[in-house]
Amino acid sequence: MVKSTRLSEGSVMELLELIPDPDIPVVSIVELGIVRGVAVDENNKVTVTITPTYSGCPAMTVFKEDIRELLLKNGAEDVEIKIAHSPTWSTDWLSESTREKLRAYGIAPPESNSSDSVPLFSSSKQKIKCPHCGNTNSRLTSQFGSTPCKSLWYCDSCLQPFEYFKCY
Amino acid sequence: MKTQEAIYQYCLRIADSNLILAQRLAEWCSRGPILEEDLAMTNISLDLFGQAETLYEYAATIKGDNATADSLAFLRVEREYFNRLITEQPNGDFAVTMVREVLFSAYQNHLYQALCKSNDEMFRGFAEKALKEVKYHLRHSSEWVIRLGGGTEESKVRSQAALNELWRFTVDMFEMDEVDEELISMGIAPDMKEINKSWMKTVTEVFTEAELHIPDLNNVIKGSNKGIHTEHLGHILSEMQYLQRAFPGATW
Numbered sequence A: 001m002v003k004s005t006r007l008s009e010g011s012v013m014e015l016l017e018l019i020p021d022p023d024i025p026v027v028s029i030v031e032l033g034i035v036r037g038v039a040v041d042e043n044n045k046v047t048v049t050i051t052p053t054y055s056g057c058p059a060m061t062v063f064k065e066d067i068r069e070l071l072l073k074n075g076a077e078d079v080e081i082k083i084a085h086s087p088t089w090s091t092d093w094l095s096e097s098t099r100e101k102l103r104a105y106g107i108a109p110p111e112s113n114s115s116d117s118v119p120l121f122s123s124s125k126q127k128i129k130c131p132h133c134g135n136t137n138s139r140l141t142s143q144f145g146s147t148p149c150k151s152l153w154y155c156d157s158c159l160q161p162f163e164y165f166k167c168y
Numbered sequence B: 001m002k003t004q005e006a007i008y009q010y011c012l013r014i015a016d017s018n019l020i021l022a023q024r025l026a027e028w029c030s031r032g033p034i035l036e037e038d039l040a041m042t043n044i045s046l047d048l049f050g051q052a053e054t055l056y057e058y059a060a061t062i063k064g065d066n067a068t069a070d071s072l073a074f075l076r077v078e079r080e081y082f083n084r085l086i087t088e089q090p091n092g093d094f095a096v097t098m099v100r101e102v103l104f105s106a107y108q109n110h111l112y113q114a115l116c117k118s119n120d121e122m123f124r125g126f127a128e129k130a131l132k133e134v135k136y137h138l139r140h141s142s143e144w145v146i147r148l149g150g151g152t153e154e155s156k157v158r159s160q161a162a163l164n165e166l167w168r169f170t171v172d173m174f175e176m177d178e179v180d181e182e183l184i185s186m187g188i189a190p191d192m193k194e195i196n197k198s199w200m201k202t203v204t205e206v207f208t209e210a211e212l213h214i215p216d217l218n219n220v221i222k223g224s225n226k227g228i229h230t231e232h233l234g235h236i237l238s239e240m241q242y243l244q245r246a247f248p249g250a251t252w
């Protein structure tokens, strides 16, 4: 049996960048900020620490399987996935280029920082920039969309519905 | 009471409440008044299932004995559940579901805010994440209750009737016993009297805006800390646990 060379943490990270979010395939799990740490021991056992997005996000199960499968195929002897509950995942972690990818995909990226700043019943007065035409002439149609992370909006300028990645 | 034992019990109180309310909200799936609300209620349900799972996993590590999140969720009997009684109340009409959501998500909002300062690291991590979610639930339900209260004669009557029916279950949410005493002394859990005050302020604000009257407390029903329930929990469990009872250990 040929002993494979030791994987580096950097190369594991590069591999993880290939794993897309199942619901938003234009961004990877690394860009989403789900991967919090990678460690490789002398036996090529890889430990990946991830943090959940939303508590009940069904994509988490998919992430775990995707990570395991990809790393085992690329030289890892064993894969352990640890869940970190702190610090809490936040949309503040999305980089400008990730936000641009979301916009190009037709999802308005989160605008203000964190969910804490929005008062109790004023979300309907919020104006979100339409990802299709760039106007802010929009209105909320539902706070909950096709996945837990998105709300539904309608643009009164280009008359198109769109999804907004909620601040979290 | 030992701290670990109290933490275990406290996990169950929160997780059971979330699980049972999640199960209730899931009953709206395909029955929502409009498609957006169908999605909203099932999304909220999903958040609550996720929150419950986090705490069941924590509880399972304390319990040991091969316990898992699933065994805690599916293999206990009625008297071993400690969910707040309001969470097991039937969905009724849309007004009942939304009023219940205001009452309970406002409670979660203030409870989780306090748990963000807990000396227990797991509770802190759980609460910081869950708080972000319940704020959306509170915003969603309070906006609806304000629309219903200020809507038609029919929607106003129904919303007021919902509040009149559910109000007596709110006392139960703030009951304390030796579990709370232990955790308060360790700086792990908050004094529910304080949570009660801030909760009352929030719900009063919502119901005032909705032009609904907070009723007098009559026929108060409580006992969730002791596993005492209304007649509804047994029916929920018989449906929720059916598969694991009929096919023990089934996985897929």
Ligand SMILES: [Zn+2]
Pocket: A130, A131, A132, A133, A134, A135, A155, A156, A157, A158, A159, A160
């Ligand atoms: Zn537009």
